[in-house]
Amino acid sequence: GGGFGGALADLETHHIRAGGIAGKRFTARLESVFELGLGMLQARKLLAKLKPDAVIGFGGYASVPTMMAATWAGLATAIHEQNAVLGRANRLLATRVRRIATSIDGTQMVPEAAKSKIHLTGMPVRPTVLAARDTAYDEITDRGPLNLLVTGGSQGARVLSDVVPAALASLPDALKKRLNVTQQCRAEDLERVGAVYVQAGIKADLNSFFDDVPRRLAAAHLLIARAGASTVAEMTAIGRPAILVPYPHAIDNHQFANAQAVDEAGAGWLMAEDVFTAERLAGRLTSLFESPRHLVHAARASRRIGRPDAAHALADMVADMMPNGHSGEGRQAA
Incomplete structure (x- = not known):
C-alpha cells in the first residue's frame, strides 16, 4: 500500500502479473496471454494462502488473473462496472462471477446469461x-x-x-x-x-x-x-x-x-x-x-x-454473499 495515501497506505498489497490484449499486435497478444497465464498461477497460490471470503474485481485486464483463479477455486466473487457499457474484462468474467455491481441503470453489453446477477449499486465517490x-x-x-x-x-x-x-x-x-x-x-x-x-x-x-x-x-x-x-x-x-x-x-x-x-x-x-x-x-x-x-x-x-450511498450499497452486496453474511467476524475480501 505504499503507493497510496490515507488508510490505503496501511493495507497489505500483492502484485499479480497481467497483460492487456485489445488493440495489440499478434506477437504482443501472445506475450499478454503468457503474462495472464503466469498471473493466474500467482493468484491461485496467493488466494490459497489468504483464504479470502470474497474476491472483487473492478475491471481492466489486471483483474482477470485473480478473478479467474478465484472462480476456479469456488470463492464468492463479484465484479464492479463503473461505465454504462460492461468493459471487455468484465464481460469475460460476467458469466463466471456470482454478482455484478453496476453504476448506471441499464448497463449495456451484459451477457444474457449474466443479467440476473446485476445489482445497481452506483459508483463510490470521494468524501469531499x-x-x-x-x-x-x-x-x-x-x-x-x-x-x-x-x-x-x-x-x-x-x-x-x-x-x-x-x-x-x-x-x-x-x-x-x-x-x-x-x-x-x-x-x-x-x-x-x-x-x-x-x-x-x-x-x-x-x-x-x-x-x-x-x-x-x-x-x-x-x-x-x-x-x-x-x-x-x-x-x-x-x-x-x-x-x-x-x-x-x-x-x-x-x-x-x-x-x-x-x-x-x-x-x-x-x-x-x-x-x-x-x-x-x-x-x-x-x-x-x-x-x-x-x-x-x-x-x-x-x-x-445520483447514488451517494454507492460505497455502502457495494459493501452490503459483497457482505451478503460472504459465507458469514453481515454478521461474519474477521471478514476478509481480496
Missing part, C-alpha cells in the same frame, strides 16, 4: 463529493452571476480549450458580463485560452489542475466536461447539470453511453464531438442561460439519479 451534496443549487436571477465549470479529465481536453472559449466569446454582451468561468486546461493551452477570455471581457479562473473540484462543482450552475465514469458519478452525486462531450475514441464508446444515460434522464445534454462547435455550443448556452428553468430541472434530475 458527498459533503458537497448538501450545497443547494444556486438560484439563477435575471442579472445574477452564471457559474460555469469546464473540466476535461485529469489532463484536460484539447477540444474543450478550442471550442468553449470561442463559444463564450460569441455570446451576447449581457450574458458575457455575468459569466464566472472556471476551466481546467492543459498547461500548454492556458495562455491562449486566457487570451480569448481577456479579449472577450469574461471573468475566468484557469489552471491545469484544481484540487477542490467538488467545491467548484457545487458552486456551478452548469458543467461542461467529458463523460468519464468519475465525472458522471460526481456530478450526479452533487446534483449538477452538464453538457457532456464524450471522448470519441474510448473503448466500446463507453463515454457516449455514459452521456446518453445522463441525457435520457434529463440531467444534462449530450453533444458528440463531431457536432461540438463554437456556434452550436453558443446556441445551446444562450438558450439555457436565457431560460434557466431548464438548468434547474436538469439539476434536480441529476441529483435524483
Whole structure:
C-alpha cells in the first residue's frame, strides 16, 4: 500500500502479473496471454494462502488473473462496472462471477446469461463529493452571476480549450458580463485560452489542475466536461447539470453511453464531438442561460439519479454473499 495515501497506505498489497490484449499486435497478444497465464498461477497460490471470503474485481485486464483463479477455486466473487457499457474484462468474467455491481441503470453489453446477477449499486465517490451534496443549487436571477465549470479529465481536453472559449466569446454582451468561468486546461493551452477570455471581457479562473473540484462543482450552475465514469458519478452525486462531450475514441464508446444515460434522464445534454462547435455550443448556452428553468430541472434530475450511498450499497452486496453474511467476524475480501 505504499503507493497510496490515507488508510490505503496501511493495507497489505500483492502484485499479480497481467497483460492487456485489445488493440495489440499478434506477437504482443501472445506475450499478454503468457503474462495472464503466469498471473493466474500467482493468484491461485496467493488466494490459497489468504483464504479470502470474497474476491472483487473492478475491471481492466489486471483483474482477470485473480478473478479467474478465484472462480476456479469456488470463492464468492463479484465484479464492479463503473461505465454504462460492461468493459471487455468484465464481460469475460460476467458469466463466471456470482454478482455484478453496476453504476448506471441499464448497463449495456451484459451477457444474457449474466443479467440476473446485476445489482445497481452506483459508483463510490470521494468524501469531499458527498459533503458537497448538501450545497443547494444556486438560484439563477435575471442579472445574477452564471457559474460555469469546464473540466476535461485529469489532463484536460484539447477540444474543450478550442471550442468553449470561442463559444463564450460569441455570446451576447449581457450574458458575457455575468459569466464566472472556471476551466481546467492543459498547461500548454492556458495562455491562449486566457487570451480569448481577456479579449472577450469574461471573468475566468484557469489552471491545469484544481484540487477542490467538488467545491467548484457545487458552486456551478452548469458543467461542461467529458463523460468519464468519475465525472458522471460526481456530478450526479452533487446534483449538477452538464453538457457532456464524450471522448470519441474510448473503448466500446463507453463515454457516449455514459452521456446518453445522463441525457435520457434529463440531467444534462449530450453533444458528440463531431457536432461540438463554437456556434452550436453558443446556441445551446444562450438558450439555457436565457431560460434557466431548464438548468434547474436538469439539476434536480441529476441529483435524483445520483447514488451517494454507492460505497455502502457495494459493501452490503459483497457482505451478503460472504459465507458469514453481515454478521461474519474477521471478514476478509481480496
